[in-house]
Amino acid sequence: MPAAFSLGNDATPVDFTPKVEVRRLNFFYGATQALFDINMTIPENQVTALIGPSGCGKSTFLRTLNRMNDIIDGTRLEGAITIDRQDIYRNGTDVVTLRKRVGMVFQKSNPFPKSIFENVAYGPRLHGTKDKAVLAELIEQSLIRAGLWDEVKDRLHRSAMDLSGGQQQRLCIARALAVDPEILLMDEPASALDPRATARIEDLISELREDYTIVIVTHNMQQAARVSDFTAFFMEGKLVEFDDTEKMFTKPKEKQTEDYITGRFG
Amino acid sequence: MGTLKERAAFIGLRIITYVLVSIVGYIILDIVVRGAGVISWSFLTTYPNPDGTGGIFPAIVGTFYLVMGTILVALPLGMASAVYLTEYAKQGLLTNQIRLAIVTLAGVPSIVFGLFGLGLFVLFLDFGTSVLAGSLTLACMILPTIIVSSEEALRAVPQSLREASLALGATKWETIRKSVLPYAIPGMMTGSILGVGRAAGETAPILLTVAAFFLPQLPRSIFDQAMALPYHLYVLATQFPNAEAVRPTQYGTALVLLLLVLGLNIGAIMVRMHFRKRNRW
Numbered sequence: 001m002p003a004a005f006s007l008g009n010d011a012t013p014v015d016f017t018p019k020v021e022v023r024r025l026n027f028f029y030g031a032t033q034a035l036f037d038i039n040m041t042i043p044e045n046q047v048t049a050l051i052g053p054s055g056c057g058k059s060t061f062l063r064t065l066n067r068m069n070d071i072i073d074g075t076r077l078e079g080a081i082t083i084d085r086q087d088i089y090r091n092g093t094d095v096v097t098l099r100k101r102v103g104m105v106f107q108k109s110n111p112f113p114k115s116i117f118e119n120v121a122y123g124p125r126l127h128g129t130k131d132k133a134v135l136a137e138l139i140e141q142s143l144i145r146a147g148l149w150d151e152v153k154d155r156l157h158r159s160a161m162d163l164s165g166g167q168q169q170r171l172c173i174a175r176a177l178a179v180d181p182e183i184l185l186m187d188e189p190a191s192a193l194d195p196r197a198t199a200r201i202e203d204l205i206s207e208l209r210e211d212y213t214i215v216i217v218t219h220n221m222q223q224a225a226r227v228s229d230f231t232a233f234f235m236e237g238k239l240v241e242f243d244d245t246e247k248m249f250t251k252p253k254e255k256q257t258e259d260y261i262t263g264r265f266g
Numbered sequence: 267m268g269t270l271k272e273r274a275a276f277i278g279l280r281i282i283t284y285v286l287v288s289i290v291g292y293i294i295l296d297i298v299v300r301g302a303g304v305i306s307w308s309f310l311t312t313y314p315n316p317d318g319t320g321g322i323f324p325a326i327v328g329t330f331y332l333v334m335g336t337i338l339v340a341l342p343l344g345m346a347s348a349v350y351l352t353e354y355a356k357q358g359l360l361t362n363q364i365r366l367a368i369v370t371l372a373g374v375p376s377i378v379f380g381l382f383g384l385g386l387f388v389l390f391l392d393f394g395t396s397v398l399a400g401s402l403t404l405a406c407m408i409l410p411t412i413i414v415s416s417e418e419a420l421r422a423v424p425q426s427l428r429e430a431s432l433a434l435g436a437t438k439w440e441t442i443r444k445s446v447l448p449y450a451i452p453g454m455m456t457g458s459i460l461g462v463g464r465a466a467g468e469t470a471p472i473l474l475t476v477a478a479f480f481l482p483q484l485p486r487s488i489f490d491q492a493m494a495l496p497y498h499l500y501v502l503a504t505q506f507p508n509a510e511a512v513r514p515t516q517y518g519t520a521l522v523l524l525l526l527v528l529g530l531n532i533g534a535i536m537v538r539m540h541f542r543k544r545n546r547w
Contacts, residue, residue: 071432073357100435110426112445122444162282172430179434 016043019183019213020065025079027060029072034052034060038079042230047153047205049228049245051221053260058217062185065215066102067095083183090216100127103181107188108199111169111175113158115142116152119160119171138178147204166197171257173204185206186216190223202227221261225249235259294524301521306513310522313482314493318502318512323518327395327484328492329466329526332476335401335488336408336465340519341458343405344412348454353442365417372410377470384474398488400476400493408461409469415457419450448513452541463527469496479505486540495523 011264020042027035028141034058042048050058063069064081067088088098098262100123111119120139129135141158143149147171151213160171169189176184186205190198205214218224224231226244232242233256241257251256312321355361383403392400423446465471471522476499485492502516 066433068429068433071429096435096437098435099433104429104433106426106429106433108426110424110430112427112430113449122436126434126436126440175430175434182545220289 007070016046018042019044019083020215021082021085022082023082025061025077025081027057027063027064027069027078027184028076030074034237035064038229040213040232040238040239040242042213043210044213045211045229046229047209047216048230048232049224050215050217050232050234051219052234052240054219056234058232058234059187060189061234062215062217065183065185066099068099068104070095079103079255100179101181102183102185102201103176103179104185105169105172106190107191109164109165109172109192111168113159113161115157116160116163116171117156118176120175123175126178139174140176143171144182145177145208146170147200147207148174149222159225166200167194169193169197169201170204173201177208178247179214183213183215186214188217190220198223221249221263233260235260270368289312289398297517297520297524298486300514301517301519304518305521310393313503314468314480314498314515316480317508318506319515322495322498322515324481324484324497325493325523327475327494328478328494329523331485331488332400332404332472332494333462333466333530336399336404339401339463340405340408340461340465341413344458345416345454347409347440347496348413348416348420349447352417353438353446355362366539368410368413371416375469375470376407377473379403380471380474382406383471388475393476393491395474395491396474396489397476397485397492400492400494401488403471403475404465404468405467408458408465411461411464412454412458416450416463418456419453420446420454421458425450452453452538455541456538458529459537463530463534467523468522469528470501472497473500495526500525 001111006095009132015230020040022038022040022042024036025035025040025073026033038061050062052058060069062177063209064077065083065088069075069077077089081134083098085103087093101201112122114122117139119143121135124135124138129138137230140149143152148167151167152171163171169192173184173189190201193201202223205216208214209229216224216228233240233248233252233254241252241254242250243253248257252261281445309321310326311323313323314320314325351361351364380403383399383406386396387393387399387402391399393402427445427449427494428441431445472494476490476492476494478486479501480491481491481493499516499519502512502519508527
C-alpha cells in the first residue's frame with residue numbers, strides 16, 4: 001500500500017511502496033568501518049541510483065542488500081535491512097532464498113564458461129526446475145526480456161565466451177532474471193562497455209523497472225540522471241543525500257552533492 | 267646484441283643447458299638403445315627366473331596395482347583437502363601452518379615415508395607387507411604434491427565465477443560442484459597425475475611395505491605382496507652375482523618403467539587438453 005515516507009535523512013516524503021528499508025546500518029571490514037549509520041528506504045518498482053566517488057562505500061552498500069559481503073572473511077554489520085518488512089540479517093535467514101529474490105549483475109560481465117543456454121539455465125536448475133520444456137521456455141523468456149534473444153537464438157548451445165562484451169553483460173542480466181527475482185542489483189553494469197552497448201543496457205533498465213526494483217551503482221552522472229528515478233549520493237561511507245533524481249540534479253540540498261554533481265571533485 | 271658481458275652470460279647459460287640436456291638425453295638414449303632389443307612379448311608376459319633373467323610380468327602388474335591403489339586413495343583425499351583449504355577453511359595462522367606443513371612434507375625423503383608406512387600400515391595396522399600397505403604409503407608420499415597443485419588450480423578460478431554462482435542463490439557446495447570444480451579439475455588432474463608418475467617410479471617407500479624380492483605369482487588380494495618395476499630394477503642391479511647375464515633384463519625393465527611414466531605424463535597432458543576444449547574461459 002503506497003504511503004508517504006521519507007527516503008532518507010531529511011529527504012522529501014514521497015508516495016511509493018517501500019521495498020527495502022535500511023536502518024542505522026554500519027559496516028566493517030575487520031577494524032575498518034566502511035559504512036556509517038545509513039538510513040535509506042528504497043521504493044518498489046523504481047530505479048534507484050547510487051553515486052559517489054571511488055571508495056565511498058556504494059558498492060559495499062549494494063552488496064549488503066543480497067549479503068554478498070558474507071563471503072568475505074572478517075566483515076561485520078550492525079543495524080537492520082528489511083525487504084518487505086523482513087529483516088534479512090536476522091538469525092536463521094536463508095541466504096539462498098534471499099539471493100533468489102535479490103538478483104545481481106556485476107561490473108565485469110562474468111558468464112560461466114558454458115553454453116549460452118547453460119548460463120541461463122544455471123539458476124533455475126539450482127532451484128529445482130528440471131523439466132526440459134519448462135526450462136527452454138524460461139530461458140527463451142529470460143533472453144527476450146534481456147533483449148538478447150534475437151542475437152543468440154540460433155546458437156544457444158555455443159559458448160557464452162564467444163559473445164561480445166555487451167552481449168555477455170545482457171546474458172548475465174538474463175541469467176539473473178531467470179530465477180525470477182524481485183530486486184535487481186547492478187554494480188556499474190556498463191562501465192566496461194562501449195557507448196552503444198551502454199545505451200542498450202540503459203534502455204533495458206528502463207524496460208525492466210516495470211517489474212523489478214532496481215538498484216544501480218554508477219560512476220557516470222549522466223547515466224544516473226538518464227535511468228534512475230531516485231539517486232543516493234554516498235561519500236566516505238556516509239549517505240549524504242537521497243532524493244528524487246530530478247531534484248538531486250537540479251537543486252541538491254547539500255553543498256557536497258552539488259560539488260560532486262557539477263564535477264568540482266571526484 | 268648487447269655488451270660483451272651479456273653475451274658471455276648468454277653463452278654460459280646456453281652451455282649449461284646443453285650439458286644438462288645431453289646428460290639426460292644420454293641416459294634416455296642408453297636405456298632406449300639397450301633396452302629396446304630386450305622388450306618382447308614374452309619379456310612383458312612371462313615370469314622371471316630365479317637367477318634374475320626372464321620376463322617381468324609380475325612386476326608390471328604389481329606396479330599397475332600400486333599405481334591404481336595410490337590413485338584411488340590419494341586423488342579423492344588430496345582434492346578434498348585442497349577444496350577444504352581453499353574454499354572452506356578460514357584463512358589465518360592455522361591454515362598457513364597447515365600449508366607450511368604440507369609443503370614441508372612434499373620435500374621429505376621417500377625413505378622416510380617408507381619407514382612411516384612400515385610403522386603404521388605394515389606393523390601397527392597389521393596389513394603386513396602388502397599391496398594395500400604399499401598403496402597407502404605411496405599415497406601419503408604424493409598427497410602433498412596433489413594438495414599443493416590442486417590448491418593452485420582452485421586459486422586460479424576467478425572469484426567472479428564464484429560470485430556469479432552465489433548471487434544466483436547457489437549454496438557454497440553447489441557453487442564448488444557446478445562452477446569451481448569443472449573449471450579447476452584439469453589443473454588438479456594434471457598436477458595429480460604428475461605426482462602419480464613419481465609414485466610409480468619410487469623404490470624406497472615400497473621397499474619396506476610391499477615389494478617382494480622374487481615372487482613368481484600375481485597378488486591375489488590387496489593383502490598380498492607384489493613385485494614392482496622400480497624395486498625389481500634395484501634388485502637386479504644389486505643382488506645378482508651374474509651381472510652380465512642380468513644386464514639386458516635391467517635395461518628392459520628400466521625402459522618399461524620409463525615408458526610407463528612417460529605414458530602417465532602424456533595422459534596428464536591429454537586430460538588437460540580435453541578439459542580445456544570443453545570449458546574454455
